Amino acid sequence: DGGITQSPKYLFRKEGQNVTLSCEQNLNHDAMYWYRQDPGQGLRLIYYSQIVNDFQKGDIAEGYSVSREKKESFPLTVTSAQKNPTAFYLCASKLRDTKGGYTFGSGTRLTVV
C-alpha cells in the first residue's frame, strides 16, 4: 500500500549532537513538508519542498536542515543549533496541483537527554 513512512518512531539524542529524521513516501507526491508539534500546540512548519533539489524555509527553520535528492525522500536534520529540539516531528506530502489533502506520516518523537 502507498504511504508515508517516518523512522524512527522514538529518538533520543544527547545535547549538542546532530540527528537526522527519515521521511519516505511511495505515493509519487511532488511536495513534502516537515512540521513540529509541541505538547498541547498546533503544528508549525519547518521546511517544505515542491520538487527535487529545491526546498524553502517555513516558519521555524532555524536550527534545522533538509535535503531533497530524491522525490521519495525528505530527511530532516536537527542540528545542535536548535535550542529546544525536544518535540514531535511530522512529515507530510501532497500531490502537485490538486486540492486534495495532505498525507501525514505517523511522526517521530525526539527527546534530548
Add this chain to the structure above:
Amino acid sequence: DAKTTQPTSMDCAEGRAANLPCNHSTISGNEYVYWYRQIHSQGPQYIIHGLKNNETNEMASLIITEDRKSSTLILPHATLRDTAVYYCIVTLSNFGNEKLTFGTGTRLTIIP
C-alpha cells in the same frame, strides 16, 4: 491564510451526531476550508474540504454557511474511535501556498 476560531473542547455521546463549529470570518473568495483530525500521538488525517457548497464523503459532512464565514463538520454517528483533536484550516489550496497553519483545534471526546 484566514484565521480560524474553534472551541477548545467538546463532548458527544456515542452514536449521536458530532457537530464541530469553525469560524473563519476573514476568509477570502478563493480560500478553501479543510478539516483534519489527529488521534493522540499520530499524524493528522485529512477528513474533508470545501469551497462554497456543502460536501459529504464517507467520513463526514461539511456545511459551509452562505456567507462562508463559518462552517460545521458533522460526524453523523460518532464512535469512540472518533475521539481526537479536529483542526479547521482555511487555505488557498494552490500548489504555491505551502503554509498550512494548524491551530490548537477542538478536542472532541466521544462519551460511551
